[in-house]
Amino acid sequence: MKEDAKNHFDTIADGYHEEISGHVRDHLINKWWGIVSSHFMSNTRVLDIGCGEGTNVNFMSRKNLNVQGVDFSDGLVQQAHARYPQLVSQISQGDALHLQFEDASFDVATLIGVLHHIYSREDQILAIQEALRVVRKGGVVIIRESNLINPVFRLFWNYIFPLTAKIDRFGGEHWISASYLRKHFPQQIEDTVYFTFIPNFMPLSLMGIAENIERKLEAGPLHKLSAHYTMILRKA
Ligand SMILES: C[S@@+](CC[C@H](N)C(=O)[O-])C[C@H]1O[C@@H](n2cnc3c(N)ncnc32)[C@H](O)[C@@H]1O
Structure with missing residues (x-):
């Protein structure tokens, strides 16, 4: 099974960057950073x-953090090295x-x-x-995952996203919910934030309107129906 996932990412590695449009990728990472940035200081080892x-x-290195990355796909590690030559020593298999x-x-x-x-x-x-093992006592593990509570996003993540990008495979990945994680890590989980309602196919021309609607949904009672969640686990 692990080999299947590795082969999948090796196969799509060359075109991986083009699978999500730049404005959606930027929106997602900036939004996520707005939620988690208080856990990072200059030179934090990540x-x-x-x-x-x-x-x-690359994003976190530009925030002056001391970042390393690992991935099991040789193809994606090669892409990372080609894309960010200044980070070659920081990204490994x-x-x-x-x-x-x-x-x-x-x-x-x-x-x-x-x-x-x-x-x-x-x-x-x-x-x-x-x-959790590799972070120090008092350090944090930050998870970001797709959220399938909302039936519309359940349909999106299982069927529509795989039709519009090759990253996930048609018919469902091995989804893990925030509530499942809460049961397994009750001592460590400090916070869960539900965020983003913008799917990957949102055209740039509609981003302004979509972001306005998104902000209202995130601030209201429907926030748990978002497309993603991020969770903070602290090592005691
Ligand atoms: C959807 S991609 C996300 C990549 C990156 N985190 C991002 O946000 O752009 C999932 C990544 O997890 C990696 N991955 C999956 N299982 C892994 C494992 N057991 N060890 C290391 N990397 C793994 C894949 O190779 C792939 O790069």
């Missing part, structure tokens, strides 16, 4: 697990289930859109435990 072609490593780093070597570890590509519950939990 490990971005499942870093793909390095977009988030590595498996989320057996990280090559010592205990407590980072202040923060991030798993951004990674868990649903790990194909068993045991391994998803193991990946989070590995992330």
